[in-house]
Amino acid sequence: MKRLLIWGAGDQGTVTLDCALAMGQYGEIDFLDMKEKGHREIPGYRIHEEAKVDLEHFLQAYDEVIVAVGSNELREKKITQLKSWGITLATIVHPTAIISPSSCISQGCTLLARAVVNPNARIGIGCIVNTGAIVEHDCVVEDFVNICPGVSIAGHTRIGRKSFIGIGSTVIDDIKVGKEVVIGAGAAVIRDIPDYAVAAGVPAKIR
Structure with missing residues (x-):
């Protein structure tokens, strides 16, 4: 069975671990912390320190690597490193997730328990689709x-690159959310949101 490295040993790392274990595809799972984030204790698992390893050679010892950090900026940075070294990115999909055969899930994504990706939707590189989130038919979620x-x-609907869609929020059909947008928790997005905006409320308004 394959060896998986979870790059990120914080909160996102622990939920990624549960998902990877549920998949039943990995014989060994280790963690590598991030200098930018540090780590928490994860009993029963080895946590290597990024500052103490020869990074490229260390990463190449694993069959697959998943970057597990909530920060879109930091996730992009680490995945860019991995791709430049030709290291295989894992795609972690919980077995309770519902993924249409006609959808497209790119490498380096994590889809957690009960996530739904419906027909003809496309999920870009390095995305996180969290617990119980729904991406409906014909949506495009950029990297x-x-x-x-x-x-x-x-x-x-189209969600732009490196955007953050807050917990419990809703986006109606045919909406375009720009790049690096932040949508606040519980927001109802009923009109397009431009690049770099922060929007919150019901209906969502730009702050």
């Missing part, structure tokens, strides 16, 4: 997006 638990994104 390095973080979709929080309980989010509902209706059909034909």
Whole structure:
């Protein structure tokens, strides 16, 4: 069975571990902390320190690596390193997630328990689709997006690169959310949101 390295030993690392264990595809799972984030204790698992390893050679010892950090910026940085070294990115999908055969999930993504990705949706590189989040039919989620638990994104919507969609928020159909946007918790997005905006409320308004 394959060896998996989870790069990130914080909160996102622990939920990624549960997901990877549920998949039953990995015979060994280790952690590598991030200098930028540090780590928490994860009983029963080895946590290597990024500052103490020869990074490229260390990473190459694993069959697959998943970057497990909520920060879109930091996740992009680490995945870019991995790709430049030709290291295989894992795609972690919990067995209770519902993924349409006609959807496309890119490498380096994590889809947690009860996530739903419906027909013809496309999820870009290094995205997180959290617990119970729904990405409806014909949506496009660009690279390095973080979709929080309980989010509902209706059909034909586009979420721009490195955007953050807050917990429990809703995006109606045919909406365009720009790049590096932050949508606040519980927001209802009923109109397009431009690049770099912060929007919150019901209906969501730019702050």
